Amino acid sequence: MNKPARKARSGARRSVTIKDVARYAGVSPMTVSRVVNGGQYVSDPTRQTVLQAVRQLGYSPNLAARNLASARGERLGLLYGNPSASYLSEFLVGALDAATRHGVQLVLEKCELTPAASRRAVRRLVAGGVVGVVLPPPLCESAVIRAELQAARMRIVAVAAGRPPADAMCVSIDDFEAAREMTRYLLALGHQRLGFVKGHPNQTASDQRWHGFVAAVQEHGGLPPPRVEQGFFTFRSGLDAARKLLATEPVPTAIFASNDDMAAAVMAEAHRRVLEVPNDLTVVGFDDSLIAANIWPGLTTIHQPIAQMAGEAVDMLVTAVRGGRRGGGGGAELVHRLVAHELVARESAARPRTATA
Amino acid sequence: MNKPARKARSGARRSVTIKDVARYAGVSPMTVSRVVNGGQYVSDPTRQTVLQAVRQLGYSPNLAARNLASARGERLGLLYGNPSASYLSEFLVGALDAATRHGVQLVLEKCELTPAASRRAVRRLVAGGVVGVVLPPPLCESAVIRAELQAARMRIVAVAAGRPPADAMCVSIDDFEAAREMTRYLLALGHQRLGFVKGHPNQTASDQRWHGFVAAVQEHGGLPPPRVEQGFFTFRSGLDAARKLLATEPVPTAIFASNDDMAAAVMAEAHRRVLEVPNDLTVVGFDDSLIAANIWPGLTTIHQPIAQMAGEAVDMLVTAVRGGRRGGGGGAELVHRLVAHELVARESAARPRTATA
DNA sequence: CCCTCGGTTGGTATCGCTACCATGTGCCCG
């Protein structure tokens, strides 16, 4: 038998259980459990004793057992769509990390944006015993998917939706504020003739960014009207927009694209026209996706703490699911959490040539 | 009691347990367990019946219960280093998917390449009860990390190491063959003056790709000696290499960079010199990373089925761990699995201007 | 013909923890 082998290996392994702590503290396992889980009906002296024992013995609860007993081995789903978003990598890291911390399982499911595909994906999730779902962009914008999920009684957290949907929890940065900040940055550099490439019209974040841009322009005042083109968050659409923006005089001295892919496209088109970035043209983006640091010159952009956001989303889901099971039925508190963004200045933005410092 | 209420509501909710499957298949839970875990003492008819039931009911074992009962910390680790590799995203998707399929938990751990950091990361993994680790590049090349892991008796699968390490399982594409294929492709287009940007010298894949390139050049024969520069897989290093390659006459008509980031850098530098790609210069890369399709012109490159490779790695780990525990001690079969690559032709490669078709 | 033996099954205990109920205090209120 290989039992002896196991024994030998484990030696150091065997962990201290709740019973050990209970015995050590001279109370029942139940009391220990209550203390550890922040239960309410424990007297303060007892609590201190137990906490002491926990520290002394280095007790750490067995996740598997806890999950099993509390039937909280909940699975969470992560529905992802367009994987071109270099988002996904960081997003997954953050989400998985949080999931591991909470001891919940994370199930991935790919999903196109068509109703049929959504339905299929949701069905697969339900079949997999998933009780809550994280929705990264652009799926978080799809009312169809949200409705489908809601019908299956899933909890939902939308990540990085520009405007929080009314029917789901949400974690995002303040797209409006971030765009305003970036625009102010451009204005502070001395730019006057601005160009803007809008994002995909069916993502609410696009609006927020656009409005932030407009707000900054208006509060500054006295500028020639900015040139605006519609984009769709793809490199290709950025190229088209850039072509139009750069074709007609007077050419903008700074172009703010609603995401990095489009900003990269603007830079590519600028190069084609032998405009040097940033000396002849300043280009800034949004997202701080992988491409931002991997092109030359590096792209000045807005950094979103994607991993953190994904993690928070999972946290929210876990508390919602657990609290929901515990607390009275359906008391759906729809939290909306904002996290901090950051303007990352790289090489693609500079004072305009004609700046009147 | 709210039990009835739960029952009523649950219908779709309540996950199916091993007992349900057993009842459905008309056998005991034990037998189901044996089938699911690939146990040996099950007759074929019984096995089929059970598998059928599993599929019908959509059964998926409860991780918590399994871990608790078997005390088998069946967690797998994924040690990732340099996340600049846009690799990570797809890699995670594949790995997580496989992990979910097998019902094992995947624990992520970030790890720098220094010995100290490796030691710390491994310690964290051990503390987390991890029994096997997936090593994506570039970590799979680090003998230090492998040694560290092996000392902790972990199973290891290295992914995309150019040359399989002697002491670990491995899944990769045939870098040599892929590079040779790409080079033949360039030669077939009519290119004669070739440039090559080598990859980071401490990754064995770099060698393989370089040798594949050389092999194709030699088997073709009668070419001027190719121009070669050392790169380090970073955009920056690609820029430096491109500068040198394009500075001295005669300029190559095609440049093969050992990865996409460097290829993108070559393209950027070409643009700066007002060389049009692909008309004035053909550029090809390797990896088919996100950037390849998101620049203009699109990069002709070698596609690696990253997600699939990651999935296979997890599969191998699972069978190794389960088989290893069961089967006689230490019969470490070090499998090395090759998966198919694919040459993806986009717009960055064309016949040279001076081609003598 | 019985007994052993290897392949195949089912029963039972148990993993570590928590839900749930019972119990036991002290205290206020009717």
Next chain:
DNA sequence: CGGGCACATGGTAGCGATACCAACCGAGGG
């Protein structure tokens, strides 16, 4: 003064799966 209520605690019964052993069964050897 007894019932009720808010706290504080302990006991018991599982959660879903596997380990381990017992039981069965057909075949072959003594």
